[in-house]
Amino acid sequence: MHLSREALEATLGGAELIHDAAAVEAAYDRMAAEIRERIGASDPLVLCVMMGGLVPTAKLIARFDFPYRLDYLHATRYRGATRGGELHWLAEPTTPLAGETVLVVDDIFDEGLTLRAIVEHCRTAGAAQVLTAVLVNKRHERKHGMRVDFVGLDVPDRYVFGEGMDYQGYLRGLGGIRAIDGGH
Ligand SMILES: O=P(O)(O)OC[C@H]1O[C@H](OP(=O)(O)OP(=O)(O)O)[C@H](O)[C@@H]1O
Numbered sequence: 001m002h003l004s005r006e007a008l009e010a011t012l013g014g015a016e017l018i019h020d021a022a023a024v025e026a027a028y029d030r031m032a033a034e035i036r037e038r039i040g041a042s043d044p045l046v047l048c049v050m051m052g053g054l055v056p057t058a059k060l061i062a063r064f065d066f067p068y069r070l071d072y073l074h075a076t077r078y079r080g081a082t083r084g085g086e087l088h089w090l091a092e093p094t095t096p097l098a099g100e101t102v103l104v105v106d107d108i109f110d111e112g113l114t115l116r117a118i119v120e121h122c123r124t125a126g127a128a129q130v131l132t133a134v135l136v137n138k139r140h141e142r143k144h145g146m147r148v149d150f151v152g153l154d155v156p157d158r159y160v161f162g163e164g165m166d167y168q169g170y171l172r173g174l175g176g177i178r179a180i181d182g183g184h
């Protein structure tokens with residue numbers, strides 16, 4: 001669906017800024033330091049979860065001063081909607097995962113179904129170690145039982161966008177994180 005500039009400006013005007021761009025950059029600094037400490041000597045394979053993981057992955061790898069390789073996968077269960085459904089795999093990583101230390105990077109840990117399925121996929125493919133990193137964790141009690149290793153910031157139980165996260169397919173490149181009313 002196409003949204004007009006006016007519609008997007010109206011959305012932005014009605015949205016609440018939850019974390020400004022400076023707070024997000026500071027969170028990336030902290031996360032990159034934690035990741036370095038934990039797996040900086042392991043030559044990790046960084047797996048970007050498209051599409052939302054694109055911006056967080058770019059921001060994190062720009063801070064990595066250790067050897068790593070990059071690949072991506074595409075799995076989605078929201079597809080532009082504000083409520084999640086079934087997970088669709090659109091692309092699997094092409095790098096063989098056997099024996100690798102894998103770092104899966106995504107934008108948001110919401111109910112956790114997406115990351116849980118991705119971690120399972122990596123383990124089944126023989127990864128030696130699978131760690132996860134998300135820019136934001138949404139605070140609520142509907143998680144599907146997994147722990148994320150590296151988390152940048154918490155957000156309230158509202159639909160958020162910016163920093164890789166979309167609003168109906170738009171606004172992914174916006175710095176800072178904003179929330180709209182309605183939807184989780
Ligand atoms: O924890 P969960 O409730 O499973 O939700 C988190 C997932 O939802 C978003 O992806 P989405 O399906 O919207 O696709 P996108 O990355 O293309 O935006 C986000 O990028 C995560 O991958």
Ligand SMILES: Nc1nc2[nH]cnc2c(=O)[nH]1
Pocket residue numbers: 078108110111158159160161165166167184
């Ligand atoms: N853009 C966006 N994607 C999501 N995927 C799961 N939760 C969210 C959210 O709050 N915002």
